[in-house]
Amino acid sequence: MSSNYAYVTMATSKDYLLGLMAMYLSLQHTGTQIPLYAVLPQKLVEDENHAVANMKRNGIKIIQYDHSVEIPQQLIDNNASQGDHRFSHTFDKLLVFGLTQFDKIVFLDADIYILHSLDHLFKLPHMSAMISGRSYPGNEDWIDLTSGIMTIKPEEGLVEKIATKIPEVIKKKGACGDQDILQAYYSDWTQHPELDMGEKYGIIAGYANYYEQHLGYQYTNMVDNPKSVAIIHYAGERKPWMQHWSSLSVLKQELQLAALRLIHKRNTTAVLLEYKHLVRKARKLLYA
Numbered sequence: 001m002s003s004n005y006a007y008v009t010m011a012t013s014k015d016y017l018l019g020l021m022a023m024y025l026s027l028q029h030t031g032t033q034i035p036l037y038a039v040l041p042q043k044l045v046e047d048e049n050h051a052v053a054n055m056k057r058n059g060i061k062i063i064q065y066d067h068s069v070e071i072p073q074q075l076i077d078n079n080a081s082q083g084d085h086r087f088s089h090t091f092d093k094l095l096v097f098g099l100t101q102f103d104k105i106v107f108l109d110a111d112i113y114i115l116h117s118l119d120h121l122f123k124l125p126h127m128s129a130m131i132s133g134r135s136y137p138g139n140e141d142w143i144d145l146t147s148g149i150m151t152i153k154p155e156e157g158l159v160e161k162i163a164t165k166i167p168e169v170i171k172k173k174g175a176c177g178d179q180d181i182l183q184a185y186y187s188d189w190t191q192h193p194e195l196d197m198g199e200k201y202g203i204i205a206g207y208a209n210y211y212e213q214h215l216g217y218q219y220t221n222m223v224d225n226p227k228s229v230a231i232i233h234y235a236g237e238r239k240p241w242m243q244h245w246s247s248l249s250v251l252k253q254e255l256q257l258a259a260l261r262l263i264h265k266r267n268t269t270a271v272l273l274e275y276k277h278l279v280r281k282a283r284k285l286l287y288a
Helices: 014-028 042-047 049-057 073-081 085-089 091-098 119-123 158-163 166-173 178-185 205-215 247-262 268-287
Strands: 005-010 036-041 061-065 104-108 112-114 128-130 146-152 231-233
Touching (some): 005 091, 014 036, 014 049, 036 042, 042 049, 042 061, 049 268, 073 085, 085 091, 091 104, 091 146, 091 158, 091 178, 104 119, 146 178, 146 231, 166 178, 205 268, 231 268, 247 268
Parallel strands (some): 005 036, 005 104, 036 061
Antiparallel strands (some): 112 231, 128 146
């Protein structure tokens, strides 16, 4: 596979570094030889220099940036008034569309757990993505792309072109994040079913039990099976790595995971326990 291919992720605050490290460990477990680049603001690199040094030591490559995608104060205020202030920090994700040092990238949100190889996603066309959660009851009208996992062919000037949609989306929706801007710019995405990766590439953690028990999704490592879960996405403001687990809780988690492995049962419960185990490993590596 081309040496100009790269997995790319992003963190704009220290709160996401631990999730990023856990995601990287899960990516490593797939056996990929394609590197992961973490796009980080210069201030974060400076403020968290020890953690960033440990990220580099463990194989994550760093791309620093010193300018953000500008958004109007009106949008920041709108997001805050609706309790979605965190979305005001997502617009720098648009910067990855300008990483022209790569022929193609697969963008991965930092809050995901990767369960099997994703290398084949590099063969997909630009703006291949998925529609997260659309098969969950009540979400039947969800038809637009999710920006958490995307195959991207970077292009000079593309960041600026996409950003021109920001005022239009503010006028239409008031509060919004990067995903809304991408949906507006690629407004014909819904007319190209070949760009839909499939839901297996971003099962929302809160929906995972339903997908397993009612829709037949499984944890099998079968890359070609459309119902073999490839990614669990810990969407939402409160992330697993932000939780505190007592020593007793950790012991219970490890015993439960060992019991499930003993009977070769990899279900949604086992996968969550695996991820928590990975988070603990990531914490040691990041802050050693």
